[in-house]
Amino acid sequence: MGLYQRWRRLRFPGLQTCRLRTDRKAVRTPPHWLAERLSLFEELWAAQVKRLASMAQKEHRTIKITLAGGQKMDAVAWNTTPYQLAQQISSPLAGTAVAAQVNGEPYDLERPLETDSDIRFLTFDSTEGKAVFWHSSSHVLGAAAEQLLGAILCQGPSTECGFYHDFFLGKERTVRGLELPVLERICQEFAAAAQPFRRLEASQDELRQLFKDNPFKLRLIEKKVTGPTATVYGCGTLVDLCRGPHLRHTGQIGGLKLLTAEYTRRGFLEVKTPTLFSTKLWEQSGHWEHYWEDMFALQSPGSGRPVSNPGDHSTSPPTDTLALKPMNCPAHCLMFAHRPRSWRELPLRLADFGALHRAEASGSLGGLTRLRCFQQDDAHIFCALDQLEAEIRGCLDFLRSVYIVLGFSFHLALSTRPSGFLGEPCHWDQAEQALQQALEEFGEPWDLNPGDGAFYGPKIDVHLQDALGRPHQCGTIQLDFQLPLRFNLQYKRQAGTPERPVLIHRAVLGSVERMLGVLAESCGGKWPLWLSPFQVVVIPVGTEQEEYAREAQQSLQAAGLACDLDTDCGLTLSRRVRRAQLTHYNFQFVVGQKEQSERTVNVRTRDNRRLGERDLTEAIQRLLELQSTRVPNAEEMF
Structure with missing residues (x-):
């Protein structure tokens, strides 16, 4: 079994027997170049990982980081990533950041920093963050089109309110209506698989070898790549020529909805263009079934002003x-x-x-x-x-x-x-x-x-x-x-x-x-638990409990609770507890040697009420119950 087949069977077991009937003919298997290209990418990626590790070990120097608010941090060159810094700052930031700007340039969250840097984190609330989110989503569509249709990819840019992807299926081939639901399902499964986006720097010769079967990419390499190297991103089975940056992984995308397929011309070759828009929402509710007949109504003939009808989720978040x-x-x-x-x-x-x-x-x-x-x-x-x-x-x-x-x-x-x-x-x-x-x-x-x-x-x-x-x-x-x-x-x-x-x-x-x-x-800053941006902070008594404290934090976050970790060794335990109370964390979970050995937490509230030792799992469950009922006084009812 080849590399592509092993990966596909591991990630998408349901697709082994998925056969799409169009004109009584099953969709053909993915083209041979897909596996060849992925194999070459993995070889180049392994070499790059080895090279960067050697460089990090050889230099091993500290670099200075300046954040948007003026905060200073230390990092290790060729080792520390923007995502690791975001985690140190706060868990909510690490959860909402989609990319970074490093010295004014767009930057992947998982790409190691190289020199002293000014860093600003991008979220979906910013124009740049939306572009990263939607462009990453277009890669998911490209991967699905390659797998299902054997498509030759052209370009997949973000737009002001979504994204699309151009690809070529042959002069006589179009995207058929029956293929859209299957293509959409593959996109959703690909997103749910949380495939990481991996950035590779490749030479011009390596680029030509990677995309030898794609005339679109070869033309772009010829016209756009003027330096000795250019960047390629791998994500699952997809390998694409791209400047980036991208999300950390496809799991951040959420839901995808395929609306329609259009025929268009882009430059020098005919391409068929399915247009895909993201429907990732702050809340998952309702049914995301789109009816094209009711999607838009025009204000008047020729006005050119569309009005979205019920069921239109072509913008995200839904308040757009x-x-x-x-x-x-x-x-x-x-x-x-x-x-x-x-x-x-x-x-x-x-x-x-x-x-x-x-x-x-x-x-x-x-x-x-x-x-x-x-x-x-x-x-x-x-x-x-x-x-x-x-x-x-x-x-x-x-x-x-x-x-x-x-x-x-x-x-x-x-x-x-x-x-x-x-x-x-x-x-x-x-x-x-x-x-x-x-x-x-x-x-x-x-x-x-x-x-x-x-x-x-x-x-x-x-x-x-x-x-x-x-x-x-x-x-x-x-x-x-x-x-x-x-x-x-x-x-x-x-x-x-x-x-x-x-x-x-x-x-x-x-x-x-x-x-x-x-x-x-x-x-007055004391938000109820269900609405609070600062629900819980885990505070280890000493450095010996930091590993267990981090495990408790991860358990709270996995349950969907906003949780931070305070491991500031420069402050005493009482000072850290007081700081958490002044920050209005609804609860502080203090963990010492006894709590670590018994897998419990010592619970305090922002009003300095000591609720005593509780089992970690039971404490999380109680918080979820209080959050779901939206009580105004969770600290008193805990």
Whole structure:
């Protein structure tokens, strides 16, 4: 069995019997050059590893590292990597970093540092971090296309909101529709295998030998490689000419969704282009099934402005948006209107966390509570008049459940028809009665604000107070008769006659940034366990317990908890415990000789409560239980 076959059977055992039928012919086995190229790469990689190890042993010198905030650290030339430094700084940083900038140049996290360096870590929140993430994802698609289709790869760049990969299948060959699900599954399995990205420096002769069967790469080598060497990245079976940097391994990618295949021309040869977008989300929820028919609706013919429809996860994280806008309401109306609707689809609920923009005067801006660009948990519910009261009750119940978890009390106010209202008075009367009935059944106190409603409909405003007693209007439930009229929204009733829906605008958090600011002031730095960025710190008593402390930290992190390790030998145990309390770690796990021998931890809280010795596994399980129930006082309930 060859090298490629051994690796493939080890990593993807389910693919041994995976046969894709197209035109009653099974997909052919991977081409011979795939195994040959991988074998040569492994040979060159082994030589490079040996060479770097010899260089590190020969020089063995200390280099100086300067971080973005001015912090200084020591490292060992040709040995220490940016990822190791990130681990020393904090576990959350090591978990979120996708690459680094070293002396202003992009750099792999697992590439050893060579000289004194200024380092900045890149996360997905930055433009550069997104490019690294998506470009690494394109390598996964390239590897899958080589395995399944025997594709000859051309280029796989990142774009502003995702990535694609060009490859060539032959002049008469295209990507068939039945092949897309199989190609997607191989991508997902490849990502889940957590294959490392390995950076190899190769000479021009070695490059030509590696890519002797790929005319695209040979042309790039001829035109772009002007120096004696260039970089090649290996990842699983894939070996590709690339400048990098890349993720540490494919397991950081998460989920991948293959949307479509397109035919295109790139430069000098015909290529077939499947376009793949990443759907890695902060939370894994829902079903990521994409329906191309409902993917986009155009605002008007020729406008060129797309509006994402439900199920579109072509951007990541999900709060990204396709266009700058002052509100989400018109976009959701367009989604409703872009095809005929039936009474069976109502109520239709759409949500959008997209970025909104308002031209606030500079003097009115204030921290997180008033911004020009912010995100709002907008939801729009299209329903029939007889569904109105039930939908309002559902909105109120949802609002109460969220505010209870966040620890806020709130006050409700019903604002009714203003003097300059638009629409039919009978509709206003019916809507106000529905809102009032829902409020009375809700059971919370509320006030009446006569004439304070919007011109397009009555509303329920939700007010809360921050830690300084200042009121904030955050959540809202508004009825709207005008947008359905102005966008000519209709649905067919059961009898077949057209009817206009009622629109409910609903926001629970309101401005996410404003809510975060109010919540931060309310917590005063002492975040509840389920929301805390500093959940646990493990503190060894002495250097003899550092190995066990690191093992405890890894167990906590493997369970999904945010955990750091404090091995600062320059401070006494009491000073390190005090520092953890001032940092507001919810819990400190102190481990000494006794805890190490019995595999336990000594638990303390940020309020200096000593909870005593607990079994490590049981302590982790208890933390997970407290986190999942989102209790505000986990330290007292531990």
